Amino acid sequence: MKTETRAWNHLQRHAASQLNPGFADRVLRAARAGAEAAPSLLSIFALSAATAVLCFAAVTLYSASSRDSAERDSIAGWQRIAADSDDFAVN
Amino acid sequence: MESTQPTFSVDLVRRAQRGEPDAQRELIVAYQHRVAGFVYAIIGRSDSIEDIAQLIFIKMVRALDRLQAPSQFESWLFRLARNTCIDHLRRQKLRRIFTPFAPEHENVPEPAGAVDSEELDALRYALAQLRPQDRALLALVQEGRSHAEIAVTLRSSVAAVKARLHRAREHLREHYQPHHEN
Numbered sequence: 667m668k669t670e671t672r673a674w675n676h677l678q679r680h681a682a683s684q685l686n687p688g689f690a691d692r693v694l695r696a697a698r699a700g701a702e703a704a705p706s707l708l709s710i711f712a713l714s715a716a717t718a719v720l721c722f723a724a725v726t727l728y729s730a731s732s733r734d735s736a737e738r739d740s741i742a743g744w745q746r747i748a749a750d751s752d753d754f755a756v757n
Numbered sequence: 758m759e760s761t762q763p764t765f766s767v768d769l770v771r772r773a774q775r776g777e778p779d780a781q782r783e784l785i786v787a788y789q790h791r792v793a794g795f796v797y798a799i800i801g802r803s804d805s806i807e808d809i810a811q812l813i814f815i816k817m818v819r820a821l822d823r824l825q826a827p828s829q830f831e832s833w834l835f836r837l838a839r840n841t842c843i844d845h846l847r848r849q850k851l852r853r854i855f856t857p858f859a860p861e862h863e864n865v866p867e868p869a870g871a872v873d874s875e876e877l878d879a880l881r882y883a884l885a886q887l888r889p890q891d892r893a894l895l896a897l898v899q900e901g902r903s904h905a906e907i908a909v910t911l912r913s914s915v916a917a918v919k920a921r922l923h924r925a926r927e928h929l930r931e932h933y934q935p936h937h938e939n
Contacts, residue, residue: 669935673880674899678794680877684806685793690785693811694778697818 770827883932
């Protein structure tokens with residue numbers, strides 16, 4: 667037998683010896699446990715939609731509150747300028 | 758690798774597809790050693806064999822009902838195994854970019870002498886010098902897959918598979934140097 671062929675056979679045997687007894691039962695248990703724990707497509711979609719709605723609401727709220735704050739600052743600024751102008755006109 | 762004869766019957770696959778645990782267990786037992794060898798040829802590390810083989814068989818159990826042609830089971834299983842191994846190596850490569858170096862993150866083959874045969878050491882060293890895709894190609898051939906089946910797996914032509922296989926074998930021979938040739 668060629669050494670390369672022997673080596674491939676040896677590789678196969680070495681690899682096979684790395685599997686612990688009860689391998690098939692462990693696989694089946696893990697496959698079943700995973701299938702039970704796996705979320706359904708509907709729940710994945712619902713979670714994605716809820717996350718998107720929350721993100722959109724957070725961005726909208728933040729945007730509205732920063733716009734209000736900028737408007738308030740702007741109005742206060744104009745009011746100060748108007749008051750200064752009145753004082754200047756009176757004097 | 759030793760066994761390249763089909764180790765399944767279409768009836769067994771059909772029973773496994775219907776979800777019969779005994780049939781599923783029988784299929785796993787029939788293929789676990791061959792899949793372990795296949796994984797080892799591609800991954801090159803003994804400590805990953807069981808985890809990756811387990812992942813492959815879990816995928817097999819979950820996807821079995823989507824297999825249209827039970828007679829193609831073996832070819833389908835090794836395609837699944839090949840893709841799982843390549844994905845594993847890709848994820849390892851990505852993980853290395855984002856995490857600090859640690860020996861367990863490094864995709865290095867086991868050091869020479871980690872196994873007790875000089876021939877096997879030489880083969881592992883030679884395989885480690887090839888690209889994972891070429892290792893997978895050689896492992897598929899060792900598993901008895903035909904050029905046509907491999908072409909379907911790789912979404913390539915038979916001529917391209919033959920050319921790649923020729924190059925992969927050449928590279929393997931360049932690096933395969935057991936100390937005591939018979």
